[in-house]
Amino acid sequence: MKLGGLALTVLLMAVITACGGGNGGNSPAATASEEPSAAPTAAAEASAPPAELKKAKIVLNWFPKAQHGGVYAAKEQGIFEQNGFDVTVEPGGPQVSAVQIVASGNAEFGLAHADQIVIAKNQGIDLVVVAAALQGSPQAFMFQEDVAIDGFEDLNGRTVFIQPGITYWDYLKKQYDLSGVKEMTYTGQHVNFLADPESVTQSFVTSEPFFMEKEGVKVKTLLVSESGYNPYNVVLFVTKDYLDNNRDTVAGFVKAFSEGWMSYKDTSAEVNKAIFEANPNIALDAIGFEDEAQREFVYGGDAAEHGFGYMTEERWSTLIDQLAELGLLKEKFATSEIFTTEFLPGQ
Numbered sequence: 001m002k003l004g005g006l007a008l009t010v011l012l013m014a015v016i017t018a019c020g021g022g023n024g025g026n027s028p029a030a031t032a033s034e035e036p037s038a039a040p041t042a043a044a045e046a047s048a049p050p051a052e053l054k055k056a057k058i059v060l061n062w063f064p065k066a067q068h069g070g071v072y073a074a075k076e077q078g079i080f081e082q083n084g085f086d087v088t089v090e091p092g093g094p095q096v097s098a099v100q101i102v103a104s105g106n107a108e109f110g111l112a113h114a115d116q117i118v119i120a121k122n123q124g125i126d127l128v129v130v131a132a133a134l135q136g137s138p139q140a141f142m143f144q145e146d147v148a149i150d151g152f153e154d155l156n157g158r159t160v161f162i163q164p165g166i167t168y169w170d171y172l173k174k175q176y177d178l179s180g181v182k183e184m185t186y187t188g189q190h191v192n193f194l195a196d197p198e199s200v201t202q203s204f205v206t207s208e209p210f211f212m213e214k215e216g217v218k219v220k221t222l223l224v225s226e227s228g229y230n231p232y233n234v235v236l237f238v239t240k241d242y243l244d245n246n247r248d249t250v251a252g253f254v255k256a257f258s259e260g261w262m263s264y265k266d267t268s269a270e271v272n273k274a275i276f277e278a279n280p281n282i283a284l285d286a287i288g289f290e291d292e293a294q295r296e297f298v299y300g301g302d303a304a305e306h307g308f309g310y311m312t313e314e315r316w317s318t319l320i321d322q323l324a325e326l327g328l329l330k331e332k333f334a335t336s337e338i339f340t341t342e343f344l345p346g347q
Contacts, residue, residue: 053086056253057107058236059098063091064279066272066290067206067234068111070133073271074260083256091279099125102239108246109238109253114231115167118320121338122329126240129339130254131309133261134233135301137225138294139168142193142203145218149200152227156180161193161201169202170326171229206293210286231319232311233297240337254343258308265299309344 060068071089074080080087090107092098098110099117103125117127141160143149153176162169163186172178184192186202193201194217203209205221212219224230236257243250264271272287302310316335323329341347 051084053081054084054249054252055086055088056109056249057088057090058109059090059096059101059107059111060092061098061111061113061234063093063281064089064275065207065282066268066275066287066294067134068275069264069268069271069291070257070261071111072260072274072278073264073267074256076271076274077260077263077267079259079263080256083252083259085253085256089278099127102237103127105239108242108249109236111234111236113233114235114316114319115323117235117237117338118323119167119328121333122323127237127338128240128243129232129235129237129311130243130250130343131236131257132232132234132303132311133236133309134294134297135303135310136297137223137230137233138204138206138297139224139233140203140205140221141200141224142208142212142219142221143200144197145220147198147200147220149220149222152176152178152222155200158182159184159196159199161186161199163202166202167323167326167328168224168227168229170328171322172224172227174326175227175229206290206297207286210289210293229322230315232315235311235339236309251343254309255345258345261298261308265295307344307346309341310347311339311341 058071060071064072068089075087075089090096090101092111098107098112099120101107102110103120111133114129114132117129120127141149141155148154152172155176155178157180159182161184184199190201190208190211193199194215201208203221205223209219209221236254238250268291269288272284272291275287276282276284299308302312313335316339320329320332320335320338324332
């Protein structure tokens with residue numbers, strides 16, 4: 001029995017050796033150690049934990065609207081996640097200052113008007129703009145269709161509903177003789193405007209004309225930019241300190257922000273539903289109107305040639321000069337201190 005067991009053992013060793021042919025007679029253990037590790041199976045890959053996403057918050061400049069379409073496209077379509085971010089979107093509003101929230105470190109990114117960023121720097125808050133969502137400003141004066149207004153001088157002798165302290169109004173009063181205007185506080189409601197057929201109100205061409213049409217009132221508008229005051233209307237910004245210490249994070253976020261806006265261009269009908277869910281106080285058809293009306297402001301101008309988000313030194317320099325002439329700046333500063341295009345796709 002012992003001999004039979006030995007013969008069986010020898011036979012099994014011979015079979016094992018034969019199966020290892022081409023390996024120079026190495027033992028199975030030695031062969032396994034020299035072979036490359038097998039690729040992980042699909043099941044193993046599926047069970048692997050996902051890469052950790054970087055949390056970030058963006059504060060909007062107002063309640064959710066179509067002017068935030070790129071943000072909601074990136075959020076709803078997973079574009080932020082694809083770029084490594086878990087993003088919280090905080091709505092703005094009359095009592096919410098994106099500038100103050102970002103400056104305090106309670107959010108990494110914010111949206112604001114370009115002139116707000118310049119004025120903030122004058123107040124000692126160092127912010128840097130990394131993309132322009134709207135190339136031009138849809139801010140305008142609105143009046144009823146039969147009112148004879150061809151230029152800003154024609155505002156004289158009329159009641160103008162205007163937000164106190166709004167920068168472009170200071171500019172217009174300096175550029176034109178508007179001493180004959182009766183200023184009334186703009187409240188966002190148009191009852192008094194409609195009650196006075198000769199009056200004028202501040203507005204956005206992307207929203208108020210739509211609401212007037214719903215009321216059966218025909219109106220015309222005069223863009224503020226036609227006066228020569230035309231800052232970038234909605235810009236993405238961070239603090240200078242955050243940018244200096246998180247350049248890769250800023251680059252990734254700007255990439256996702258830009259991709260979101262380019263996706264919104266073709267998928268706005270679906271994204272607008274998400275905006276409506278975030279802000280049901282604005283009707284879905286009003287969001288659609290703003291979406292269509294703002295397209296030239298978002299994708300036109302320099303963006304048509306250089307890509308979404310593009311900005312120029314000339315535009316920023318002009319804005320700084322204008323605000324300095326209004327006495328809103330203690331001193332001028334270099335445009336390189338307040339904006340950069342280095343993180344924009346293709347730059």
